[in-house]
Amino acid sequence: VSVPGLAEAERQRVGAALEDGWTLPASWYTDPAVLALEQERVFARSWQYVARADQVAGPGDFVASRVAHIPVVVVRDETGALNGFVNVCRHRGHEVAVGEGNRRTLQCPYHAWTYGLDGCLRAVPRGERERDLPVEGLSLHRVQVGTWGPFVFVNPDLESPPLLETLGDVPAAVAETGFDLDALEFDGRWEWSIGCNWKVALENYLECYHCPVAHPGFSELLDVDPDAYALSTGNYTSSQRAEVRPAVLNGDRPAAYDPSGGSTVAQYHLVWPNFTINVEAGVPNIGVDVWLPDGPGRTIGWSDRWFAPDVPRGQRDEMIAFARQVGDEDNSLCESVQRGLASGMVARGRIMRESEQLIAHFQRLVFETLSG
Ligand code: FES
Numbered sequence: 001v002s003v004p005g006l007a008e009a010e011r012q013r014v015g016a017a018l019e020d021g022w023t024l025p026a027s028w029y030t031d032p033a034v035l036a037l038e039q040e041r042v043f044a045r046s047w048q049y050v051a052r053a054d055q056v057a058g059p060g061d062f063v064a065s066r067v068a069h070i071p072v073v074v075v076r077d078e079t080g081a082l083n084g085f086v087n088v089c090r091h092r093g094h095e096v097a098v099g100e101g102n103r104r105t106l107q108c109p110y111h112a113w114t115y116g117l118d119g120c121l122r123a124v125p126r127g128e129r130e131r132d133l134p135v136e137g138l139s140l141h142r143v144q145v146g147t148w149g150p151f152v153f154v155n156p157d158l159e160s161p162p163l164l165e166t167l168g169d170v171p172a173a174v175a176e177t178g179f180d181l182d183a184l185e186f187d188g189r190w191e192w193s194i195g196c197n198w199k200v201a202l203e204n205y206l207e208c209y210h211c212p213v214a215h216p217g218f219s220e221l222l223d224v225d226p227d228a229y230a231l232s233t234g235n236y237t238s239s240q241r242a243e244v245r246p247a248v249l250n251g252d253r254p255a256a257y258d259p260s261g262g263s264t265v266a267q268y269h270l271v272w273p274n275f276t277i278n279v280e281a282g283v284p285n286i287g288v289d290v291w292l293p294d295g296p297g298r299t300i301g302w303s304d305r306w307f308a309p310d311v312p313r314g315q316r317d318e319m320i321a322f323a324r325q326v327g328d329e330d331n332s333l334c335e336s337v338q339r340g341l342a343s344g345m346v347a348r349g350r351i352m353r354e355s356e357q358l359i360a361h362f363q364r365l366v367f368e369t370l371s372g
């Protein structure tokens with residue numbers, strides 16, 4: 001399947017504008033044709049967080065998920081190998097696995113075609129009445145699988161470089177917090193939806209230029225001064241680091257939650273294209289988010305959170321409330337931006353090349369990926 005790419009004239013125009021410090025065209029945030037190109041070139045060819053390692057710990061464990069528009073399933077087979085497949089039946093396209101669980105085979109609910117945990121087609125009801133059924137060639141299509149700590153990723157593109165290459169310096173940065181990622185306990189998932197293009201939502205995530213204006217609680221806790229708030233990029237990653245304000249640590253200044261008991265640095269990372277990793281200052285914790293387009297003007301996603309097992313409920317809830325408060329503040333900003341971009345009255349925005357350098361990096365990746 002292939003959707004039309006960018007016209008050469010547009011490619012040159014957009015490339016030159018980015019070079020000069022302008023944003024991607026406003027139309028790229030509303031145009032269904034751009035979204036179709038993103039589905040094919042960005043989402044179908046990148047590493048996507050789809051499951052937790054504890055969900056596929058034993059033989060026969062499976063989890064059905066999706067990579068943007070592509071249904072996928074991850075399953076641990078009898079040999080202990082973790083396999084990933086496009087979760088689309090080779091008969092007439094029904095999704096094969098539903099939800100999660102433990103099975104010895106994967107059976108499609110439509111006509112009961114049955115696949116092994118290695119993806120091979122094992123049984124076809126009434127198959128003996130057909131003369132030319134090419135059973136050997138009807139295995140589930142494979143996707144790449146990779147893991148880091150409690151996170152399982154797949155990539156539908158078998159040619160893409162391995163997961164660790166995409167993660168770059170992020171695992172080392174998370175390790176700097178001093179806690180053991182594998183020792184954390186899964187706390188829960190929260191699903192959400194925002195009325196904006198997926199790029200608007202992530203670009204908002206990528207700058208803290210708006211923090212002093214839009215996030216009073218966040219800015220009381222963390223030093224958001226541009227000389228203290230650190231921005232850095234790798235090939236496919238962007239990182240932000242913020243220190244807890246000394247006055248908060250001393251107890252001289254009130255804060256949304258007590259950030260003592262661990263790292264005094266908060267970390268916020270984006271792994272291209274749509275996986276964000278948040279380590280709040282304080283007790284051992286990590287939260288991750290997946291951001292997916294649901295049409296050009298809507299982003300849906302989920303947030304999974306882990307804590308050290310000994311962190312009490314009350315303390316977890318305070319940290320979660322802090323993160324959600326910031327998220328709510330961001331959502332209304334993003335929805336307003338979407339209305340502005342959709343007006344068609346302003347062709348492109350201006351990037352603050354210092355304060356918004358992570359947005360420039362992200363938009364460059366979007367542009368290069370869509371250019372092919
Ligand atoms: S579509 Fe799966 S068995 Fe028919």
Ligand SMILES: [Fe+2]
Pocket residue numbers: 204205210211215326329330
């Ligand atoms: Fe924000």
